[in-house]
Amino acid sequence: MISFERVRLFHKQMITDAYYCDGKQNSEYSFANLFMWGRQQVALVAGSICVFSHWSGRSVYLYPEGGDTKAALQALMDDALERGIPLRMHGLNQQEVAQLEEFFPGQFRFKPARDAFDYVYDIGRLADLKGKKLQQKRNHINRFLEAYPDWVSEPITPELLPECRQMVEDWYRHHEQLYGPGDFELEQHAIARCFDNYAAIGMDGLVVRAEPGDKIIALTMGNRTAPDTFDVNFEKAYGDIQGAYPLVNRTFARYLQAKYPELRYLNREDDMGLPGLRKAKESYHPDILAEKISAIRLDE
Secondary structure, eight states, X not given: OOOOEEOOGGGHHHHHHHHXXXXXXXXXXOHHHHHHSSEEEEEEETTEEEEEEXXXXXXXXXXXXXXXXHHHHHHHHHHHHHHTOOOEEEEEOHHHHHHHHHHSXXXXXXXXXXXXXXXXXXXXXXHHOOXXXXXXXXXXXXXXXXXXXXXXXXEOOGGGHHHHHHHHHHHHHHHHHHHOOOOOHHHHHHHXXXXXXXXXXXXXXXXXXXXXXXXXXXXXXXXXXETTXXXXXXXXXXXXXXXXXXXXXXXXXXXXXXXXXXXXXXXXOOOTTOHHHHHHHHTTOOSEEEOOEEEEETTO
16 A cells, blocks of 8 residues: 655655646646645655545545656556555546556546636736627726726735735635625635645735725735646635726736746636636636546446
């Protein structure tokens, strides 16, 4: 049985070295997400990074990265057998599906996980919002600018973190008043771990205020997952303030574009199968819908 251990801060360099330059756009392949979300464990097997995750009563593995991939995959098969669980792998791309089929032909069943597809956008398009398709976004922003002509944005610094925590706590209360209770437990835990370890995990973000010195009305934060890609992990704005969401989205894209000129893409992650969230993310017309495929061993 593989000796997996909980993802810790000291794993950051090892995981980042394996994932950062690979060019994958799937948000799972990110130290920050592995550290913040759920009970995720890691091990180095045959020189490959192997991840074992536990979600909603189901255990899944990520596809091994680096090293001897075939040997690592065989080790995962043995590990699942010893644990008495089905061998499920999540987040595969088409190249990994082809490789897995080449290594172990006919042993796996594959299924696209549409609810987990990541929405990836050209950063310049989100920074400019040009064209008829995005006219409505510009209109919402214009309404915000009319209502709050003295608005300001600020990068998130260590000094701002307590205020950011307060805004997020207030957002959950505010959201529940408007839309009723929702299942935010995992997200709240992930955001708390983010705030607790903001600099250590390499986060970058900003806040928006209606005017200087006023309370935060929107915030967003994320991390670089590849030389040309930035992953937006969290974005919160008060839904009853027209234009707050598209404004913070555009402002962050412009901020990142200026800070990291080499960036080409913003990954705004998946929609979790939630109709409202899917509609919101589709409304920005993604340039890439990063496919994720699940694989399960047939004899399990």
